[in-house]
Amino acid sequence: MAEKPWSHRLPWWGRYATTCVSAVVCALIGTFVHRCGAMDNIPYGFAVAMILLFLSAWCARSRSGWFGLFIHTIVFSAVAWILALGFIGSAVLVPVGFTIPLPWCAQYVGYFWLYGLIIAHAILFCMPQRWFAVVSAK
DSSP states (O other), rough: SSSSOGGGSSSSHHHHHHHHHHHHHHHHHHHHTTTTTGTTTTTTTHHHHHHHHHHHHHHHHHHHHHHHHHHHHHHHHHHHHHHHHSSSOOSSSSOOOOOOOOHHHHHHHHHHHHHHHHHHHHHHHHOOOGGOOOOOOO
């Protein structure tokens, strides 16, 4: 690889726009898939959603530094929580607070998703910048 990835070569506004689009798309996908397997107590959807979150947030920080990760955190959290609180339509995509008996994962995976996305971003904020460096090959 002779150059940095295309998104790293954009002007500052292009890098932030890429970060916002990535955050929206990954939050939508993560919110839709986080419950897969929860009814069988095998939350593979939650694992996929968290991996997607970490990859998207890692790219945001490597592309735009601390401020890029901050923007990613705000946009990702806003999209996920708006979908969770049912502001759009009457369907709730992240159900929590069940009164009927359900498997353990099915009851709590919504909480894990909503609070886990904030914790995951906080973890990435604490990591050193050198872990996010994309170095061009010479």
